[in-house]
Amino acid sequence: MTDQAYNFAYLDEQTKRMIRRAILKGLAIPGYQVPFASREMPMPYGWGTGGVQVSAAVLTPDDRFKVIDQGADDTTNAVSIRSFFERTAGVATTTVTTEATVIQTRHRIPEVPLAEGQILVYQVPIPEPLRFLEPRESETRKMHSLEEYGLMHVKLYEDIARHGHIATSYAYPVKVEGRYVMDPSPIPKFDNPKLADCPAIQLFGAGREQRIYALPPYTQVVSLDFEDHPFEASRADHPCGLCGAVDSYLDEVITDDAGGRMFVCSDTDYCETRQAAGHRGKDAA
Amino acid sequence: MYVAVKGGEAAIRNAHAWLAEERRGDTSVAELSIAQIREQLSLAVNRVMAEGSLYDPDLAALAIKQARGDLIEAVFLIRAYRTTLPRFGATRPVETADMACDRRISATFKDLPGGQILGPTFDYTHRLLDFKLAAEGGKEVQQAEQAGDAAPAPVPHVTGFLNREGLIEEAPRDDTPPPDLTREPLEMPADRALRLQALTRADEGFTLSLAYSTQRGYARNHAFVGELRIGTVAVEMDIPELGFAIDIGEITLTECETVNQFTGSKTEPPQFTRGYGLVFGQTERKAISMALVDRALRWEELGEDDMGAPAQDAEFVLYHSDNIQATGFLEHIKLPHYVDFQSELELVRKLRREAGAEPMQEAAE
Amino acid sequence: MTPLLSVQGVTKRYGAHIGCADVSFDLYPGEVMGIVGESGSGKSTLLNCMAGHMAPDAGKVVFDTRTDGPRDTLTMSEPERRMLGRTDWAFVHQHARDGLRMGVSAGGNVGERLMAVGARHYGDIRARATDWLERVEIAPGRIDDRPTTFSGGMQQRLQIARNLVTGPRLVFMDEPTGGLDVSVQARLLDLLRGLVRDMGLSAIIVTHDLAVVRLLADRLMVMKSGHVVEAGLTDRVLDDPQHAYTQLLVSSVLQV
Numbered sequence: 001m002t003d004q005a006y007n008f009a010y011l012d013e014q015t016k017r018m019i020r021r022a023i024l025k026g027l028a029i030p031g032y033q034v035p036f037a038s039r040e041m042p043m044p045y046g047w048g049t050g051g052v053q054v055s056a057a058v059l060t061p062d063d064r065f066k067v068i069d070q071g072a073d074d075t076t077n078a079v080s081i082r083s084f085f086e087r088t089a090g091v092a093t094t095t096v097t098t099e100a101t102v103i104q105t106r107h108r109i110p111e112v113p114l115a116e117g118q119i120l121v122y123q124v125p126i127p128e129p130l131r132f133l134e135p136r137e138s139e140t141r142k143m144h145s146l147e148e149y150g151l152m153h154v155k156l157y158e159d160i161a162r163h164g165h166i167a168t169s170y171a172y173p174v175k176v177e178g179r180y181v182m183d184p185s186p187i188p189k190f191d192n193p194k195l196a197d198c199p200a201i202q203l204f205g206a207g208r209e210q211r212i213y214a215l216p217p218y219t220q221v222v223s224l225d226f227e228d229h230p231f232e233a234s235r236a237d238h239p240c241g242l243c244g245a246v247d248s249y250l251d252e253v254i255t256d257d258a259g260g261r262m263f264v265c266s267d268t269d270y271c272e273t274r275q276a277a278g279h280r281g282k283d284a285a
Numbered sequence: 286m287y288v289a290v291k292g293g294e295a296a297i298r299n300a301h302a303w304l305a306e307e308r309r310g311d312t313s314v315a316e317l318s319i320a321q322i323r324e325q326l327s328l329a330v331n332r333v334m335a336e337g338s339l340y341d342p343d344l345a346a347l348a349i350k351q352a353r354g355d356l357i358e359a360v361f362l363i364r365a366y367r368t369t370l371p372r373f374g375a376t377r378p379v380e381t382a383d384m385a386c387d388r389r390i391s392a393t394f395k396d397l398p399g400g401q402i403l404g405p406t407f408d409y410t411h412r413l414l415d416f417k418l419a420a421e422g423g424k425e426v427q428q429a430e431q432a433g434d435a436a437p438a439p440v441p442h443v444t445g446f447l448n449r450e451g452l453i454e455e456a457p458r459d460d461t462p463p464p465d466l467t468r469e470p471l472e473m474p475a476d477r478a479l480r481l482q483a484l485t486r487a488d489e490g491f492t493l494s495l496a497y498s499t500q501r502g503y504a505r506n507h508a509f510v511g512e513l514r515i516g517t518v519a520v521e522m523d524i525p526e527l528g529f530a531i532d533i534g535e536i537t538l539t540e541c542e543t544v545n546q547f548t549g550s551k552t553e554p555p556q557f558t559r560g561y562g563l564v565f566g567q568t569e570r571k572a573i574s575m576a577l578v579d580r581a582l583r584w585e586e587l588g589e590d591d592m593g594a595p596a597q598d599a600e601f602v603l604y605h606s607d608n609i610q611a612t613g614f615l616e617h618i619k620l621p622h623y624v625d626f627q628s629e630l631e632l633v634r635k636l637r638r639e640a641g642a643e644p645m646q647e648a649a650e
Numbered sequence: 651m652t653p654l655l656s657v658q659g660v661t662k663r664y665g666a667h668i669g670c671a672d673v674s675f676d677l678y679p680g681e682v683m684g685i686v687g688e689s690g691s692g693k694s695t696l697l698n699c700m701a702g703h704m705a706p707d708a709g710k711v712v713f714d715t716r717t718d719g720p721r722d723t724l725t726m727s728e729p730e731r732r733m734l735g736r737t738d739w740a741f742v743h744q745h746a747r748d749g750l751r752m753g754v755s756a757g758g759n760v761g762e763r764l765m766a767v768g769a770r771h772y773g774d775i776r777a778r779a780t781d782w783l784e785r786v787e788i789a790p791g792r793i794d795d796r797p798t799t800f801s802g803g804m805q806q807r808l809q810i811a812r813n814l815v816t817g818p819r820l821v822f823m824d825e826p827t828g829g830l831d832v833s834v835q836a837r838l839l840d841l842l843r844g845l846v847r848d849m850g851l852s853a854i855i856v857t858h859d860l861a862v863v864r865l866l867a868d869r870l871m872v873m874k875s876g877h878v879v880e881a882g883l884t885d886r887v888l889d890d891p892q893h894a895y896t897q898l899l900v901s902s903v904l905q906v
Binding site: 006010012035036037038039040041042044045046047049069070071074075076077078079080083106107108125136137138163164165167169170171186187188189190208210211234235236249250251252266 | 293294296297361364365367368369371467468469470471472473474600604609610612613614615616617620621622623624625627628629630631632635636639
């Protein structure tokens with residue numbers, strides 16, 4: 001099964017060592033963006049090259065690997081990345097969250113709480129939470145080093161002044177261990193509370209931007225807010241149409257051109273597990 | 286009843302098969318060979334080698350064939366392959382002064398030692414479609430006349446003449462190993478060696494546009510093409526076991542040195558400054574563009590004003606010049622974003638509800 | 651009494667040209683120092699050296715910090731200096747655009763300094779921003795408008811509010827009335843005088859306009875070619891100038 005033309009998990013050992021060093025540094029300084037010499041991967045930048053490199057560096061032959069995109073195991077890019085590692089590393093794969101030892105994700109955190117011994121690898125497009133306030137990398141790095149985060153709150157202030165709410169619904173910035181402001185990748189803010197105090201290791205890889213950062217297990221992660229406008233993890237106010245769950249993040253699916261729609265779990269494994277256990281939503285066949 | 290987006294695997298397989306079919310095109314038309322692409326589309330091959338940062342005409346031709354002629358896609362194939370190759374070592378710096386020139390022109394001197402050599406250039410062709418080329422199996426092309434059999438005389442660099450008079454800034458030899466863009470993350474501020482390294486593999490179109498913008502006044506630096514030379518140079522490598530360097534091959538390069546105005550300052554008398562471009566293959570548009578952008582990026586060390594021009598902004602230029610990074614990130618917005626979109630949808634609905642906007646229609650759920 | 655700011659032998663050269671040479675003075679709490687001179691006299695160079703925007707070649711700028719007493723701000727670490735810059739120090743630029751975020755609402759502009767030092771209650775931040783807009787005579791109804799929709803005088807008053815909201819102990823001002831119409835200048839000066847008196851501000855004001863210093867400054871330094879040629883109480887220097895250059899400066903104003 002494994003493609004013998006490439007090293008285990010595609011990358012050469014020297015590159016993996018370089019990435020592991022960046023990961024260890026990231027774990028030692030939670031939330032700090034570690035520059036690393038990202039390699040060209042056989043998939044385009046922006047399609048998960050950072051996550052793929054981090055996964056390649058942490059995977060061992062005994063691992064069981066799961067890939068999700070938008071919470072689903074069967075979306076095309078998740079399929080493509082999973083088959084890449086099946087081919088280059090020959091590792092076992094799974095769609096069951098609890099069975100996986102390494103989970104690579106784009107835009108979601110699984111609904112089932114993660115456990116010690118698991119590693120969650122995030123694909124990150126823009127690792128810099130201050131980027132859209134200040135385009136210069138040299139300036140944003142200085143802002144982080146001097147802990148100058150006033151501007152971040154100005155943005156939130158402006159949201160409330162204009163809309164009455166903080167109008168950030170995904171990639172919602174967090175502060176890690178009271179020190180670094182971090183972009184949690186474009187997960188919906190519904191997932192933000194799961195970042196905190198998580199038993200699993202969380203690693204973030206941004207290939208094009210050449211940055212790795214990390215949250216070691218049980219890290220304090222606080223979503224930025226105001227005392228009188230506290231952070232709220234929101235979701236569509238419906239039960240899942242297939243499994244009836246009321247605690248999961250939902251995708252809205254348009255079912256016809258007459259305004260018909262239904263809401264279903266974005267985490268396909270969660271939804272299927274619940275259905276297998278006999279839970280039914282109102283749209284289930 | 287909603288059916289989840291199943292069958293991603295089968296869809297991908299089918300897409301790949303269709304792609305292969307499209308790549309081949311009409312099977313009643315003969316298939317292109319790698320040799321044909323290498324020999325007859327050599328400027329495309331050169332561009333792929335330059336931006337792919339790998340000098341191998343056959344691989345570049347293969348990449349072009351596989352990419353259906355999409356050169357950025359071909360560059361991507363080369364880059365992805367290149368990054369897996371083991372590194373045996375670094376060569377010595379190539380000596381462009383010893384180049385066997387196919388083309389060598391100077392816009393600053395009418396005649397000069399080594400002469401002006403026009404070489405294979407489009408410059409003075411009339412851009413008329415040549416319908417004779419449409420007739421396949423046409424007669425042999427006319428051979429260019431060879432200028433004598435005498436061993437080519439050395440062709441000294443034009444900037445050397447200016448240097449002798451102290452008219453141009455010194456460019457002392459510096460044997461500090463340059464940083465390696467492909468092995469270390471790009472960090473700012475970037476020194477000139479690193480900037481040049483990024484520029485030589487930068488997208489030709491982006492580099493051209495930036496260079497053009499300097500000519501139109503966005504950080505204008507009055508460039509003359511002091512010299513443009515295209516030809517082959519020997520590549521030498523020190524072999525530790527032997528204790529000396531041996532030739533391991535030769536490559537074609539395009540080198541451009543621009544001579545730029547400098548007004549001088551209180552401490553420095555007026556003198557010319559340099560911009561530099563060096564690119565794999567016959568790639569003169571790129572090499573000239575590179576030299577102009579290089580010169581624009583040097584504003585700080587030369588004590589010039591920051592005009593706020595894009596070509597002066599090293600962060601802007603270097604972070605956006607790589608077409609593989611750019612195309613990947615641009616195209617990734619095709620990937621599903623429905624989780625993010627859903628959260629935006631919820632937010633907009635909430636804000637509209639609070640603003641008192643009536644929903645257009647009660648959606649049937 | 652410990653001076654709030656003690657400037658000692660500050661010198662800045664641009665190659666062979668002198669920016670400012672060997673400038674020393676003490677500023678005591680509640681005092682306003684005016685620095686006057688024509689353009690090129692070195693007054694802006696001096697201001698930028700004192701405020702940490704430019705590194706002088708020699709000298710000390712000792713500030714009486716809240717926690718550690720007098721410290722040379724030039725040898726402070728960058729984080730310490732930046733912290734000072736957003737708490738105890740304020741800087742009013744000549745051009746309001748340089749001191750404001752033009753893409754952020756008036757309230758956000760005033761609130762930024764509060765948030766930078768840890769304010770996290772939206773309602774409180776907004777209340778203080780509203781209060782400050784009123785103090786600089788901007789209608790509270792404009793709180794959510796961007797400065798781009800403000801007149802030049804309003805922008806300058808907004809910049810002042812943004813700077814004073816955290817109650818800085820020392821304010822640097824660079825030609826605060828420059829570039830404004832005469833009638834607008836008068837209103838701004840009036841406002842500044844009120845704020846200086848009410849808040850007991852300590853300030854250093856650089857200007858070429860003697861009317862500004864006569865109204866605001868307790869003491870005056872006159873600069874020419876990078877050197878301080880005369881210093882003293884404002885009224886004394888303006889009414890009885892000793893140095894020939896000061897005499898010229900005063901008489902040229904009187905002729906207008």
